[in-house]
Amino acid sequence: MREFSYRRASGVREALTLVAEHDDARYLGGGTNLVDLMKHGVETPGRLVDVRRLPLGGVRETPDGGLAIGATTTNSDAAAHPEVRRRYPALSQAVLAGASGQLRNMATVGGNLLQRTRCGYFADLSQPCNKRAPGSGCAAITGAHHNHAVLGWTGHCAATHPSDMAVPLAAFEAVVRYETLEGPGEIPLADFYLPVGDRPDLETALPPGALITEIVLPPVAAARRSRYRKVRERASYAFATVSVAVALDVHDGFVRDARIALGGVASRPWRARTAEEVLRDAPATPDRFRGAAEAELATADPLPGNAYKVTLARNLIEAVLTELAERDGR
């Protein structure tokens, strides 16, 4: 573990400056992932700038009827917030499906977006890994990849993004707001995570030194009846093998709006736009749900050891759509 300095910022501008003035500084939120990676020597910052006490916490309503969740809000607080639960139940469910109570009390929603993959090779310094050491190769594609990507991966990296929270955020078209010394900016979540390409080490579109300040959720009527379903290899305290966030608005037996995103299948939360297209204005029937799921997975390209994820993702989309449609039908 490299020696590092620790600074606590008292304001956003100070935090930005403390990071900008150092070659190798990182923001520290809850530290639930970063500190682990530092212990492994995967992350080796020279300075940590603690932003957890900045006045960026809390959930506020936006004028258009959406919500803005401050970057330093803990996962626990975000999940428990009555308006999050009322307007975006899948988001609350997703956050609660992640980690443990202790971790959720520490972790922040800003940090959640920036957590790194749990690929075992990424954390093992003696192994090649293009995400950790660009150009060194990928041991997972020919190695143990039971829990790796089936969509959007390249020959350079097949790691998955581990966040549960980011999956409903993708479905609800959240926007990430940030500050830099040059001023504020924002990125739609759809563009926040970069495609894998040949540089899997470059994960987000955030400018260098930028500090995430809040996540803005636009109003989504369908989201009030949304559901997050996470499948994992034990009942709690495990990352998703596949998860899905679904919002469904059915009117007179026809789909008015459907929002679907998958977790555990790609380097980023996977917005299932193809499936959504198939469903739009279509009859809300099991056949159509199955067809939508199959259409989405048509481009899936599993590795030799994870083909099950394609079946699982397809079944899961169909099952959650059916469940929501049945619930609406009552």
Added chain:
Amino acid sequence: MSTEQPATAAIGDARPRIEGRLKVTGAARYAADEPAPDLAHGWVITATVARGRISAVDASAALGMPGVLGVLDHRNAPRLDPRAGNYFGPDGSLLLLQDDVVPYAGRPVVLVVAETPEQARAAAGAVVVTYEPYPHDVDFRLDHPAARPASTAFGPEADTGDIEAELAASAVVVDERYRTPEENCSAMEPHAATAWWQDGHLHAVDSNQGPFSVSQVLATLFGVDRDHVHIRAEHVGGGFGAKGPCGPQVILASMASRSFGRPVRVVLTREQVFLATALRPPTDQWLRIGADADGRLRAVHHRPAFALSPLAEYIEWCTEQARTLYAAPAIRTELTAVPLDILPPSPMRGPGATPGSFALESAMDEVAERLGLDPLDLRLRNQPAVGPVSGLPFSSRRSVACLREGARRFGWAGRDHRPRTRREGRLLIGTGLAATCFSAGVFPSTASITAEADGTFTVAVGATDIGTGARTALTAVAADTLGVGTERIRIRIADSDLGMAWGAGGSRGTTSWSFAITQAAAKLRERLGDPARPVTATVDTTALIDYQPATERHTFSAVFAEVSVDPATGEVRVRRMLGMFAVGRVINPLLARSQVVGGMIMGLSMALHEEGVRDPATGRQVNPDFAGYHIAAHADVPDIEAEFVPDYEPQDPLGLNGLGEIGTAGTAAAIANAVWHATGVRQRTLPIRLDRVLEAEGAEVRGAVGVA
């Protein structure tokens, strides 16, 4: 001095742990908590290749770093005596830092010693170890070209009757392969030791399951008299077998203390515990069972293979159940060992019996399936009158009692034995059972009891309490055998200076220590008429044990499980489990229940979660932490009921048998059988991962469509 019987006997009474308060308040000191003056700290570096040699160790940068006292590797470490071994004989895994050979990934190859653990760790990061890798082989299977007959140190293989003829005459034959993966013991407390040399004596506070045997190994390794080695293990945060052998932490701490002339502490990281201490080897088991149409077994042929390391002999005795549980005219066992470039295995809770019973009890369920019989009836129908292979009578055999009482409590009657017949919404529901047995017995130990002047008794026995409640149970044994209340007993355990004693292992700790206490108490009572105090009686039971008893001695159990399976996702959840156990007389029902419930949880974890995964390219484990290596979380653990049928072991003066391991054996098969009952598809490979169930569901659905 009064020796009349107390009003309440301690044995049979449910009492909480004596040291419970110390533990929950954090006051109990574990090996890494031991204060020592002038303490230095060692940080281990482990090999990253699965086989090869060390071509260079460059410690130049590390040696200049703050607080660093030195770096030990194979060129400068103290020499160790290669005659040191374990239960099975010489053990090359003990000979750390002696040569440049790397026999497995995770082998400790360097120890960095510094003033603080942080400095040692930082310096370890600056040591560059270069390897010349050799081709390695971690590809385990029964038909591996290097497969060879396993050691018969536990007794000759079974070979009764004419297997092929009986199979040919059978109405049904189950002929299947069953596989279990590498597993790790995963005790909460990582292996740790604090060691120092003083006047030619080695002292250590170590996290282990048997201070006396550890002292023996260290005495041989360092060439000193056994009674110049003083090992204590007052509190141990779980062992499950991984702390049975003399561990790398205490060997390395002792070496460093000798080299640097100071007390040295070595604490392994979680990853090092996975890579460098102990594992349950993978198994690949071929089973053939033949039966008549009415369910009478004709033949049981069990040929299991397990992996081991060329560094040390080892036996994963998977064949114990095949030779004990059921009567059949022909029984053959062929235990097979496959040497690979892996960490040497050592006994993990329920060694042999746990993977072995998964195979046998799954296969028995398959026999019932093919005959259309109730799996309970099949087992009841094949109970042996005497040892099916040995011909010896059982000293106590309450297998039927466990099965019948378990079935009654679980509500087995009325089960529709056809699979895939119960649904609740989208979920498939199934139930399953398994019977099992685990060998019981006693090993030599020493106990001393002193009648003190104040009317109390000091009981000293080299036992270890690895979280089981041994300290509390032995206090009850001492109180009853002395005929006094437990408040008059002061117990001292977990110190090699207390004399030769068996460790906490093999489900024989409590029987072995209790036997020694019983004998010492009897001897002391003869002397209590003499008013002189203090007076001490010491007994070594070595000469008192009948090593060739004319009976078979086992504990028995029956485990029942109910599972739900989501056919869309493959998720298996255990809804409830019930275990009935026959373990001789129960000393403390509260602690005993804890033990068997814990064992059943471990069996559940084995059934559904645990799996050491190796990287095919490097042969290294890719999931050596609790994020990657899943053990059951609280949410996976259902309503568990565990009870004991009345039992008394006639070979033991108090009627005792062990119960540390039988809870783990049997559970995986009960769950796998329940998964079959829910889905109609056999899961013959553990763990029963959701992808395996999902794949089977695909086949099941395709099959159903094909029939339609």
